[in-house]
Amino acid sequence: MGYETYRIADLIDEIAMGPFGSNIKVSCFVDSGVPVLNGSNLEGFSLSEKTFRYVTRKKADSLNKANAHRGDIVITHRGTLGQIVFIPQDSKYDRYVISQSQFRVRCNDKVLPEYLVYYFHTPIGQHKLLSNASQVGVPALARPSSTFQQIEVVLPELSIQKCVVEIISTIQKKIVNNQELNDNLQQQAAALFSSLYDRSNTEVRFTDLIQILGGGTPKTGENTYWNGNIAFFTPKDVGIPYTLITEKTISKEGLSHCNSRLYPVNTVFVTARGTVGKVGMSGVPMAMNQSCYALVGKETHQLLVYFYTLKAVDRLKHKASGAVFDAITTRDFESEQIMKLSDDDATAFLRVAEPMFQEVLNNNIENLRLSTLRDSLLPKLMSGEIDVSAVQL
CATH class of the missing domain: 3.90.220.20 (DNA methylase specificity domains)
Known part of the structure; x- marks a missing residue:
């Protein structure tokens, strides 16, 4: 199994910073259009699409360098540091505008974007990503685009990268499915409670x-x-x-x-x-x-x-x-x-909601187990300590 050391600069075709704050003001936001990313969209490994603010397509076109597409990597360089996600091929939108606190990267054919993101979620990857962070005032990465390109990473051949991505993605999909199920259960319970609450x-x-x-x-x-x-x-x-x-x-x-x-x-x-x-x-x-x-x-x-x-x-x-x-x-x-709520309504609500919330708790316990497994496997798979062919899920 061959591993080689690369600088990030050798692994990317494009890197671009987000727009100046003056280029996206509150007055730019509209009800629908091209979504603008913020820190809440960068929690986890892949892009979170629960909430967005939007700008018009014309505005997004004027911020061309700040447009991120499927397959791109988005990284926070100011504020909540350490955030790095990839935009999946099945994302809700075909493009996004990154914020002034982010920069985006497009990989070449030497590395899978998912693999690179997973790498920077390992302890050694986070250390490298945050090695030039300043904690004076608002936490920030110094000269983010240039220093990021100088980071060295050790990569296996693409076939191994694909296996690692498949293993970790399988775990991630189960975690995401549990989260989505929990959201649905919560929404059902909230709707029932509101209907009873409003008639009280x-x-x-x-x-x-x-x-x-x-x-x-x-x-x-x-x-x-x-x-x-x-x-x-x-x-x-x-x-x-x-x-x-x-x-x-x-x-x-x-x-x-x-x-x-x-x-x-x-x-x-x-x-x-x-x-x-x-x-x-x-x-x-x-x-x-x-x-x-x-x-x-x-x-x-x-x-x-x-x-x-x-x-x-x-x-x-x-x-x-x-x-x-x-x-x-x-x-x-x-x-x-x-x-x-009346006693009868409270009893009716609890009869329905208690099993729902027990399932939510069970799903969260399973996700804790899965995330612990993922975080344990990830660095060992990437270093070759665990042979990817030996992992069964």
């Missing part, structure tokens, strides 16, 4: 049904409290509707030194400072930091708490204020009114 004629204070509890973090420098076996929830960990893992874990000793208790599965969390109003549920027992609230039902099922909160949160976000960053307080919750 009983209005109560949010805090009559739901208790608002705070969290906390051990003092800075108390490292002995971290790396335990308790998941520690922060605003960036919100997964809708179930969060299974977080980047941080805390020990039992750490939990006793902060103001957070250990919350059980199905606790509803809402982010309350910085990014306000993101709602999620815990898929494993968790503690949380001071930028979140845990919402616990007062004789109200936690699934109802989740949907009641979704109904209230848009209004709560408008109440957010703060000198340094936006925040909502317990007083904002106390002044919020919601419609309470």
Whole structure:
């Protein structure tokens, strides 16, 4: 199995930066047309097409160099660094406009774009991609297009690349299918809840049904409290509707030194400072930091708490204020009114929704297993440590 070292410059036919910010203003956006990419479209391995803003075809034509097509690679160079995706051949649109925080790459016939993207999702690939990152002010890559071209990668022959891509893509497709199924289940449950909620004629204070509890973090420098076996929830960990893992874990000793208790599965969390109003549920027992609230039902099922909160949160976000960053307080919750489902409607809703959300949780658990398998296999397949012909899925 032959491997060769290449510079990125030897593997691409084209590289182009996104447009200047002044070239795409808010006034440029229209209801339909050519989609404009942002950071949310670059989460994962291939392009996410859940939400877009659009510009007219004429505007996209005027930004020709910033147009990305199927098979192209798009990379973030400012903001959330480390993002790199490929545009699949079956993408929803035939072209996209990249943002001022991105650049695009078109590969030549020496490398498959999917393989190159997978490479830069491995630990060594991420290290190389971020090696010239600056954390002063907004995180950014210095001279992104030129430094990216100087990165060296080790590649096998194309037949091996194709096998690796097929193996990883098989896992990815299952993960994406589970995510799409979860989205569908959530939408069905939300539609049913809304139909029952809208016909309710009983209005109560949010805090009559739901208790608002705070969290906390051990003092800075108390490292002995971290790396335990308790998941520690922060605003960036919100997964809708179930969060299974977080980047941080805390020990039992750490939990006793902060103001957070250990919350059980199905606790509803809402982010309350910085990014306000993101709602999620815990898929494993968790503690949380001071930028979140845990919402616990007062004789109200936690699934109802989740949907009641979704109904209230848009209004709560408008109440957010703060000198340094936006925040909502317990007083904002106390002044919020919601419609309470009747006992019969609540029972009918839970009878349908509980099995749906159990399936959502099961799918998320499977996706966690699959993503762990993918992340373990990927560097070993690329280095040749695992013979691709020996992998059975």
